[in-house]
Amino acid sequence: MSFEKKLPSWKSIPIGGAILKPGNFAERPTGDWRVFRPIINQDKCLRCLICWAICPEPAIYIIDKPYRTSSGREWKFTLEIDYNYCKGCGLCVEECPVKAIDFVEEVK
Amino acid sequence: MSKPTLYKSxxxxxxxxxxxxxxxxxxxxxxxxxxRVLLKVAGPNTIVVTPTGCLEVSTTPFPYTAWKVPWIHVAFENAAAVASGVEAAVKALQRKGLVDPSKKINVVAIGGDGGTVDIGFQALSGMLERGHRVMYVLYDNEAYMNTGIQRSGATPFKAWTTTTPVGKVLKGKLQPKKPIAEIVAAHKIPYVATANPAYIIDMANKFRKGLSVDGPSFIHVIQPCTTGWRFDPRYGIKIARLATETAMWINWELENNEVFRVTVPVPKRKHVKHYIRAQGRFNHLTDQDIEEIQRFIDKEVERINKMVGKEVIGPVVE
Incomplete structure (x- = not known):
């Protein structure tokens, strides 16, 4: 983790302690908070975007990657979970209208 | 008020x-x-002000920030005052030509219930009275969750918190919740609304309307807190939805102090026990207590129906 690194000297800190890189929290992943891992079943997924809209992180992304289900249905985009940031809260699992997201325990 | 285009899906x-x-x-x-939804609606030309609270401490521990828009925090009580100053500064810079006058810059203050209902209230009232073009969003988790679940003015009747403990004599908070959205509406500002994250499009449209008005606007959003309300994190949206389905939380908006409408009508209302039994902070409630809360809600629903002029929230069926 970056907190364990050597701290910068006061000379290298910008005036006023301003943070020059917006959104640099993304350098600190929160995926290790997770106990249960949500996994999207791409065959069942209807691409309704509810999980994308409610994810508080955001850890669910819309990716322009076509997908063909086993029953032959074509989708223009795919929803993918970024496990570097997903905290495993399970909101998407509960809210999915077709129960296409499985919630399985993390095993190492 | 210029009519903004609203989201449909x-x-x-x-x-x-x-x-x-x-x-x-x-x-x-x-x-x-x-x-996230608020910033999607507001876009990149937005300046965010937050008072102290969960959102402020958890998104900006130095040297990190989660914000990709300009952001400022000063103290607990003055988010609305800081937002007023930012808005006045933007106006002055635009008048002097240092910032493009045609560029629309949104100033948004996002406060918790402690920083709005109790501590920041006089700054908020002053901002509303002076008529700054600021949208104030209140995320209401009904206690001081950041410091460890202390009671606030927005804590509901009979709810457990660490400063309204449950014992032999006292059982939770003795006072009802402060009706902050109606207090704000009494300032006769252009737009006041209450919203719920379980109805995302409704919430996004309210943010859009709030940003489009020429003057202050106030959006009161319920936010189920997994730590303080004592429930499993995965049920957050479910509990938020139950709040509206039991009419514990009514989604309404008031435009120009004239048009009052309930944006999420509930033709068949659920009994409040479904909402209360889902949360650990109401574990000590007996059936009589729940009936007492139900009577409060019935009265509130009757008042809202009278204000709208027709029955938008129906009788209890379940």
Missing amino acids: IFELPREEYLSPGHGLCAGCLVGTIV
Whole structure:
């Protein structure tokens, strides 16, 4: 983790302690908070975007990657979970209208 | 008020993200959802002011920030005052030609219930009275969750908190919740609304309307807190939805102090026990207590129906 690194000297800190890189929290992943891992079943997924809209992180992304289900249905985009940031809260699992997201325990 | 184009479905929400992942909010905290949707609607030309609260401490521990828009925090009590100053500064810079006058810059203050209902109230009232073009968003988790679940003015009747403990004599908070949205509406500002993250499009449209008015606007959003309300993080949206389905939380909006409408009508209302039994902070309630809360809600529903002029929230069926 970056907190364990050597701290910068006061000379290298910008005036006023301003943070020059917006959104640099993304350098600190929160995926290790997770106990249960949500996994999207791409065959069942209807691409309704509810999980994308409610994810508080955001850890669910819309990716322009076509997908063909086993029953032959074509989708223009795919929803993918970024496990570097997903905290495993399970909101998407509960809210999915077709129960296409499985919630399985993390095993190492 | 210029009529903004409203969203009809989730597919119309912008894809850009202005809140970075990796922030320190609890797993399942709906503040993340509320702020994400808010920043999607507001866009990059937005200046955010937050008072002290869960959102402020968990998104900006130095040297990190989760915000991709300009952000400022000063103290607990003055978010509205700081937002007023920012808005006045933007206006002055535009008048002097240092900032493009045609550029629309939104100033948004996002406060918790402690920083709005109790501590920041006089700054908020002053901002509303002076008529700054600021949208104030209140995410209401009904206690001081950041410091460890102390009671606030927004804590509901009979709810457990660490400063309204449950014992032999006292059982939870003795006073009802402060009706902050109606107090704000009494300032006769152009737009006041209450919203719920379980109804995302309704919430996004309210943010859009609030940003389009020429003057202050206030959006009161319920935010189920997984730590303080004592429930499993995965049920956050379910509990938020139950709040509206039991009429514990009514989604309404008031435009120009004239047009009052309930944006999420509930033709068949559920009994409040479904909402209360889902949360650990109401574990000590007996059936009589729940009936007492139900009577409060019935009275409130009757008042709202009278204000609208027709029955928008129906009788209890379940």
